[in-house]
Amino acid sequence: MKTVALVGYGYWGPNLLRNYIELPQAWVEWLCDTRPEALAKAKGRYPAVKGTTDYDVVLSDPKVDAVVIATPISTHFPLAKAALLAGKHVFVEKPMTGSTTEAQELVALSDKLGLTLMVGHTFVFSPPVHKVKQIIDSGELGDIFFVTSSRVNLGLHQKDVSVVWDLAPHDLSILHYWLNETPNKVAVSGRACINPGIPDVAFINLGFPSGIVAELQVSWLSPVKLRRTIVVGSKKMLLYDDTETVEKVKIFDHGVDFKEPETFGEYQLSYRTGDIVSPKIAGTEPLGLEATHFLDCLETGKRPITDGAAGLSVVASLEAADYSLRHDGVTRPIDTAKVTDVAARGTVGGAG
Ligand SMILES: NC(=O)c1ccc[n+]([C@@H]2O[C@H](COP(=O)([O-])OP(=O)(O)OC[C@H]3O[C@@H](n4cnc5c(N)ncnc54)[C@H](O)[C@@H]3O)[C@@H](O)[C@H]2O)c1
Numbered sequence: 205m206k207t208v209a210l211v212g213y214g215y216w217g218p219n220l221l222r223n224y225i226e227l228p229q230a231w232v233e234w235l236c237d238t239r240p241e242a243l244a245k246a247k248g249r250y251p252a253v254k255g256t257t258d259y260d261v262v263l264s265d266p267k268v269d270a271v272v273i274a275t276p277i278s279t280h281f282p283l284a285k286a287a288l289l290a291g292k293h294v295f296v297e298k299p300m301t302g303s304t305t306e307a308q309e310l311v312a313l314s315d316k317l318g319l320t321l322m323v324g325h326t327f328v329f330s331p332p333v334h335k336v337k338q339i340i341d342s343g344e345l346g347d348i349f350f351v352t353s354s355r356v357n358l359g360l361h362q363k364d365v366s367v368v369w370d371l372a373p374h375d376l377s378i379l380h381y382w383l384n385e386t387p388n389k390v391a392v393s394g395r396a397c398i399n400p401g402i403p404d405v406a407f408i409n410l411g412f413p414s415g416i417v418a419e420l421q422v423s424w425l426s427p428v429k430l431r432r433t434i435v436v437g438s439k440k441m442l443l444y445d446d447t448e449t450v451e452k453v454k455i456f457d458h459g460v461d462f463k464e465p466e467t468f469g470e471y472q473l474s475y476r477t478g479d480i481v482s483p484k485i486a487g488t489e490p491l492g493l494e495a496t497h498f499l500d501c502l503e504t505g506k507r508p509i510t511d512g513a514a515g516l517s518v519v520a521s522l523e524a525a526d527y528s529l530r531h532d533g534v535t536r537p538i539d540t541a542k543v544t545d546v547a548a549r550g551t552v553g554g555a556g
Pocket residue numbers: 211212213214215216217236237238239242259274275276277279297298299324325326370
């Protein structure tokens with residue numbers, strides 16, 4: 205059994221705490237939050253968990269094996285670094301840090317100290333996302349041409365970060381997991397419609413070294429909730445709609461074949477619209493799988509699927525996207541050399 209401390213009990217922390225409490229292989233010793241009222245709220249529900257507003261109390265407790273961080277983005281780096289230096293394994297919520305430099309420092313530090321560093325890329329542990337990964341890896345879709353996605357709803361406007369840093373980590377981590385590569389360029393247009401200086405809608409265009417292109421729409425302003433991703437391949441096409449209750453993934457045997465002219469003449473296109481198949485997908489909660497994976501990595505010393513390198517890949521893309529958004533949509537290269545050097549040491553496997 206591993207002893208865990210949770211830091212941050214705001215909107216997301218309660219979900220993490222519930223999942224760690226429910227797992228028999230974890231014991232939650234501490235809950236740390238700078239707001240005493242957050243601790244009081246948790247105490248009513250989980251009386252056995254000790255509460256503190258002082259992070260040093262958590263770090264100086266030798267019983268604590270790992271720290272789970274669910275605080276605002278700007279605090280991820282100092283809290284995670286202090287935990288690693290105190291000899292604790294770290295799980296930190298997405299995005300791993302607020303800059304590539306910070307992300308690289310955490311990756312290097314966890315490697316040097318031999319401690320686990322895992323990032324809360326929750327969707328990588330979601331059964332439909334895992335199913336799509338299997339489908340892509342099987343070659344059923346053929347070569348991937350492009351991906352489009354919409355992650356929009358009337359969402360909670362964040363006070364400190366743009367919608368890019370808040371919502372795009374989900375799609376970027378999904379793409380990193382599915383395609384096993386980091387984009388090498390990004391161009392973003394967007395607008396701060398409500399709160400001046402904090403963009404709440406963005407259209408993110410990505411290019412990958414393999415030639416794949418992707419467009420991600422993220423917004424906190426939309427009349428409907430969309431969580432819809434389309435993957436178009438040379439053989440088949442796929443729709444992943446996370447708002448569906450049952451048929452979240454559909455594979456379309458649709459495509460267009462290009463026939464080279466045999467003689468000097470016109471080329472021909474043949475259109476194919478075949479079966480639409482929806483595979484059976486387990487309804488397991490991603491957060492439970494994510495927490496189980498973290499504890500399993502602590503036990504076995506395995507590198508997490510969403511390790512520091514995966515976190516760094518997402519942060520590098522976010523940083524470049526943010527630059528483009530603030531510079532009139534200029535195409536910004538992503539320095540993949542920095543990212544892949546580290547990512548090459550990571551392992552990308554099946555969730556759970
Ligand atoms: N994986 C997911 O699907 C998912 C979903 C939502 C949020 N998140 C992530 O979770 C993190 C937290 O988001 P949130 O919406 O819960 O934020 P929030 O502002 O609602 O809660 C943050 C909590 O951290 C506490 N806090 C701040 N600084 C602290 C410090 N130095 N020490 C201890 N406690 C501190 C605050 O008092 C607050 O209770 C963010 O990184 C966010 O991106 C992840």
